[in-house]
Amino acid sequence: MQKIALVTDSSCDLDQETITRYGIKVIPLTVVFGEKEYRDGIDITVSQVNTRIVNEPGRTATPAPKLIKETFDHLVEDGYTHIIAGLYRWHG
Numbered sequence: 680m681q682k683i684a685l686v687t688d689s690s691c692d693l694d695q696e697t698i699t700r701y702g703i704k705v706i707p708l709t710v711v712f713g714e715k716e717y718r719d720g721i722d723i724t725v726s727q728v729n730t731r732i733v734n735e736p737g738r739t740a741t742p743a744p745k746l747i748k749e750t751f752d753h754l755v756e757d758g759y760t761h762i763i764a765g766l767y768r769w770h771g
Contacts, residue, residue, distance in 0.1 A: 684754045686764040689719040706750055709740040741766050
């Protein structure tokens with residue numbers, strides 16, 4: 680039997696109810712201000728980004744390839760046979 684995983688990054692801004700209901704795996708984007716990197720939704724919130732971006736240039740980067748691979752490896756270990764992933768990158 681097939682088991683399909685849905686994977687996205689934190690730029691999707693899905694609400695927690697939808698993420699939980701459909702078992703969506705969310706990988707955090709990297710948010711960069713100056714030399715400091717943050718994991719979106721873990722080390723920095725959307726409101727903190729919105730506050731800082733007004734006065735300080737920032738950018739995002741797709742999740743590190745190692746983190747994506749680890750996520751996919753865990754899904755395979757959990758019995759998923761297919762992975763549908765949508766990952767986004769924005770440069771500020």
